Amino acid sequence: xxxxxxxxxxxxxxxxxxxxxxxxxxxxxxxxxxxxxxxxxxxxxxxxxxxxxxxxxxxxxxxxxxxxxxxxxxxxxxxxxxxxxxxxxxxxxxxxxxxxxxxxxxxxxxxxxxxxxxxxxxxxxxxxxxxxxxxxxxxxxxxxxxxxxxxxxxxxxxxxxxx
Amino acid sequence: xxxxxxxxxxxxxxxxxxxxxxxxxxxxxxxxxxxxxxxxxxxxxxxxxxxxxxxxxxxxxxxxxxxxxxxxxxxxxxxxxxxxxxxxxxxxxxxxxxxxxxxxxxxxxxxxxxxxxxxxxxxxxxxxxxxxxxxxxxxxxxxxxxxxxxxxxxxxxxxxxxxxxxxxxxxxxxxxxxxxxxxxxxxxxxxxxx
Numbered sequence: 193x194x195x196x197x198x199x200x201x202x203x204x205x206x207x208x209x210x211x212x213x214x215x216x217x218x219x220x221x222x223x224x225x226x227x228x229x230x231x232x233x234x235x236x237x238x239x240x241x242x243x244x245x246x247x248x249x250x251x252x253x254x255x256x257x258x259x260x261x262x263x264x265x266x267x268x269x270x271x272x273x274x275x276x277x278x279x280x281x282x283x284x285x286x287x288x289x290x291x292x293x294x295x296x297x298x299x300x301x302x303x304x305x306x307x308x309x310x311x312x313x314x315x316x317x318x319x320x321x322x323x324x325x326x327x328x329x330x331x332x333x334x335x336x337x338x339x340x341x342x343x344x345x346x347x348x349x350x351x352x353x354x355x
Numbered sequence: 356x357x358x359x360x361x362x363x364x365x366x367x368x369x370x371x372x373x374x375x376x377x378x379x380x381x382x383x384x385x386x387x388x389x390x391x392x393x394x395x396x397x398x399x400x401x402x403x404x405x406x407x408x409x410x411x412x413x414x415x416x417x418x419x420x421x422x423x424x425x426x427x428x429x430x431x432x433x434x435x436x437x438x439x440x441x442x443x444x445x446x447x448x449x450x451x452x453x454x455x456x457x458x459x460x461x462x463x464x465x466x467x468x469x470x471x472x473x474x475x476x477x478x479x480x481x482x483x484x485x486x487x488x489x490x491x492x493x494x495x496x497x498x499x500x501x502x503x504x505x506x507x508x509x510x511x512x513x514x515x516x517x518x519x520x521x522x523x524x525x526x527x528x529x530x531x532x533x534x535x536x537x538x539x540x541x542x543x544x545x546x547x548x549x
Contacts, residue, residue: 205411223422311406311410
């Protein structure tokens with residue numbers, strides 16, 4: 193359990209973005225895994241199976257809690273087109289504390305699917321294929337969600353630096 | 356620049372090294388001559404670092420024990436409970452056999468080790484008779500005593516009809532032999548060798 197617990201919490205945290213909820217969901221993940229161990233098939237690695245349970249539980253939790261309007265498929269992708277493009281300027285000059293606070297807020301504004309993708313990539317260091325396995329979506333969807341999340345976060349941070 | 360939109364879709368994957376080699380090359384060529392896309396790429400890189408820097412590291416102290424406690428509280432299926440019960444019974448029987456075997460082994464070893472002493476102890480008593488004395492003056496003195504004892508053994512011989520002196524060396528008074536058939540014992544007193 194010690195071997196996987198940190199990353200299981202990380203996966204849950206990537207979706208729900210709340211430590212207490214993430215730890216609770218991670219515990220639930222191990223219990224579900226224990227209960228369904230007989231159903232585990234070696235088509236994927238054990239760790240991927242475990243992270244998948246964590247991601248599913250976390251996404252279900254997020255939807256059940258109703259904290260966010262979730263955009264799916266084309267709806268989400270269309271959001272990219274609505275965003276102002278502010279290429280060219282860097283947000284290096286924004287103060288670190290302000291940037292950190294705004295970044296956390298910006299993450300909250302993302303859908304759990306988009307937040308999960310970018311945090312699994314940037315914080316957990318998962319490859320696109322791993323993310324695809326864990327979130328059970330095609331690799332192309334991982335790429336497009338990442339693009340959306342990065343563009344969204346960058347634009348918000350640009351606004352902070354602009355103001 | 357016309358192709359910035361297309362390249363822009365690949366910038367993140369380029370940053371993550373998740374593009375095909377030819378696509379990596381294509382983006383790299385574009386970045387070499389497009390400052391705006393290069394700035395976006397730099398922002399993505401900064402964004403990644405910022406996300407890692409604000410990532411919380413939750414305390415996992417007690418995590419495992421909490422999970423195990425929750426697992427222990429789970430209701431168990433009947434078959435699982437039955438299997439656990441049978442396993443416990445088997446363990447108990449197995450440990451019983453193990454203890455019994457250990458006790459039996461200790462008993463056997465004890466008997467083997469103690470048997471000679473037990474026989475000796477049984478043969479000891481008010482009339483201990485099995486001994487070979489060959490210790491200097493004590494031997495001759497003992498032989499004399501034996502000779503005297505043999506001669507004056509009527510107490511034992513009288514009391515024990517099966518005990519009799521089988522032989523007494525008359526020529527060499529320092530050697531004495533007698534037997535006690537009832538106790539299956541032969542006593543020999545030997546003189547010191549010069």
